[in-house]
Amino acid sequence: MNTFKLQIVAPDRIIYDGEATFLLVRALSGDIGIQANHQKLVTPLTIGKMKVEFANAQPRFAAITGGFMKVGNNTVTVLTTACEWQDEIDLERAQKAAERARKDREAAKSQQEMDQAEIRLKRALNRISVAKK
Incomplete structure (x- = not known):
């Protein structure tokens, strides 16, 4: 190959x-x-x-x-x-990061805070998805 x-x-x-x-x-x-x-x-x-x-x-x-x-x-x-x-991803840590990002998104007081929380959530969910593959 x-x-x-x-x-x-x-x-x-x-x-x-x-x-x-x-x-x-x-x-x-x-x-x-x-x-x-x-x-x-x-x-x-x-x-x-x-x-x-x-x-x-x-x-x-x-x-x-x-x-x-x-x-x-x-x-x-x-x-x-x-x-x-x-094999390097700490699944528990990624799940906690996703939960924090969800809470931050709900508590966001500006569009910028919401956007930043959304990016953190996407990163955490990606890590979770790869870890479970």
Whole structure:
């Protein structure tokens, strides 16, 4: 199976740097699947699940909170504000974060507070969804 170089980078660490056979990420325009020798592309990413498939290993899933993806020369670089592999997610902590975000959304006194709570809720629900996959 053909592979491509995949780098996933967050501000605090390099999440992954190696070969992959397939990548699925959530862009602003919808889900995008990447395989070896994909056409050049730069796109913003949003809160969503990421799936990485490898030649000789089980696929891995992660929760990402947005960023950018660059594709070219059989290399894919994902720059994300935050990324957690499925096995790194603390489900109880994510559930508590979702509950806090719901309460903050209900108590919001301005549109800005409501929008911020909604984003926190989406991030928490994404983490919960990936953890339960």
